[in-house]
Amino acid sequence: MPTTRLGQNQYGKAECRVVKIVRDGATHHIKDLNVSVALSGEMEEVHYSGSNANVLPTDTTKNTVYAFAKEHGIASAEEFAALLARHFVSSQEQIHRARIRVEEYGWDRIGGPGHSFVRTGQETRLAQVAYDGERYEVLAGLKDLTVLNSTDSEFWGFAKDKYTTLAETHDRILATDVSARWRYGWTGSGDAPDWDATYARAKGDMLQAFAETYSLSLQQTMFRMGTRVIEQGPEIDEIRFSLPNNHHFLVDMEPFGLGNEADAPDGPVYFAADRPYGLIEATILRDGAQQLIPLDVTLL
Structure with a gap:
């Protein structure tokens, strides 16, 4: 008889650094994020037998973060996290819940040509979005x-x-x-x-x-x-x-x-x-x- 069983688990890619530049003529806008992805669902077999059949590689989750930054842009930390969370749950049947954590680092524009910035020093903005296929939970x-x-x-x-x-x-x-x-x-x-x-x-x-x-x-x-x-x-x-x-x-x-x-x-x-x-x-x-x-x- 087995003496152990699998409890709560998740996996993903942590701290994907994403810098997105939007060019409005000579004036540029910057979004600077640190994005971490955590996925959970039908993951028993990879723990019990080592079968990776239900495992979306963490490298894929990293690539998705960058691709979404390019394809969808980054309107806000919360919206970007919600898009990612919904994508992972809706595109992978074995994934039942996705949690996206975001740190956003602010930049202030330095006067001049519109493409020079100085990192703001007041605070780091945070966001966390979880999605289970039906409901979002949004923390900021x-x-x-x-x-x-x-x-x-x-x-x-x-x-x-x-x-x-x-x-x-x-x-x-x-x-x-x-x-x-x-x-x-x-x-x-x-x-x-x-x-x-x-x-x-x-x-x-x-x-x-x-x-x-x-x-x-x-x-x-x-x-x-x-x-x-x-x-x-x-x-x-x-x-x-x-x-x-x-x-x-x-x-x-x-x-x-x-x-x-x-x-x-x-x-x-x-x-x-x-x-x-x-x-x-x-x-x-x-x-x-x-x-x-x-x-x-x-x-x-």
């Missing part, structure tokens, strides 16, 4: 969006025990690298959202909430950020954040005979610590929506 998001409030942040009144050494503060720097994933309510029926416009609005809402919230905790600020995204974006049903607390500590200036209070009129000096750091994570849901993004799994 961003990572590495670094933000900082130089005041209007406090941290006090927290629980203490014999190991607590952190002093309470009523004026601190609040800084984090925003990593956010949100889920669209659209599953394939009706018109798809305007992916680019929704992304820009969600990012703007996060930044606005971060700037406007007088923060008593990073958790409070995070909840305000997610609430604003959902309230302003009816297309979005849930949003998950993972926010490191990028600690900034006042430097002890006493050995130099200098003061260094947070409210010093000549401005305080901080030490920016990179580790260890607090890590704050949560999902904010539209009232009545079901949480579908796992908190403990990196999705993108």
